[in-house]
Amino acid sequence: xxxxxxxxxxxxxxxxxxxxxxxxxxxxxxxxxxxxxxxxxxxxxxxxxxxxxxxxxxxxxxxxxxxxxxxxxxxxxxxxxxxxxxxxxxxxxxxxxxxxxxxxxxxxxxxxxxxxxxxxxxxxxxxxxxxxxxxxxxxxxxxxxxxxxxxxxxx
Numbered sequence: 001x002x003x004x005x006x007x008x009x010x011x012x013x014x015x016x017x018x019x020x021x022x023x024x025x026x027x028x029x030x031x032x033x034x035x036x037x038x039x040x041x042x043x044x045x046x047x048x049x050x051x052x053x054x055x056x057x058x059x060x061x062x063x064x065x066x067x068x069x070x071x072x073x074x075x076x077x078x079x080x081x082x083x084x085x086x087x088x089x090x091x092x093x094x095x096x097x098x099x100x101x102x103x104x105x106x107x108x109x110x111x112x113x114x115x116x117x118x119x120x121x122x123x124x125x126x127x128x129x130x131x132x133x134x135x136x137x138x139x140x141x142x143x144x145x146x147x148x149x150x151x152x153x154x155x
Contacts, residue, residue: 007034
């Protein structure tokens, strides 16, 4: 058993907000278990990421932060290689899972997010949960091992 009994969930924020599917998956985990939530704003050090415009509504990540107890919520902001930063923070917080949501727009400005998610799924030593309603091809058989990456369906 680990030194802490509380589950730790890392939710990276790419492009200024999280997807509705990410919000639903993370909210479900937070309500079911005694969780510590880490919200990580990630800004790439390169110029290929679009700067998000100011939202007209409350960002979903702020709504997610309000679901968790304030003393169990951490909000961090980092600049650098998104994959390296997410993996570093996951290790720092000893995260049990990383919850990612695929962009729904398919806009060219989201290309860096899609590349980042694909790299994270391959590189993460922890469970990576893809929160998406989109169908994805099944993973190779080796992914059936404990702690393997999996997709969450929010439908």
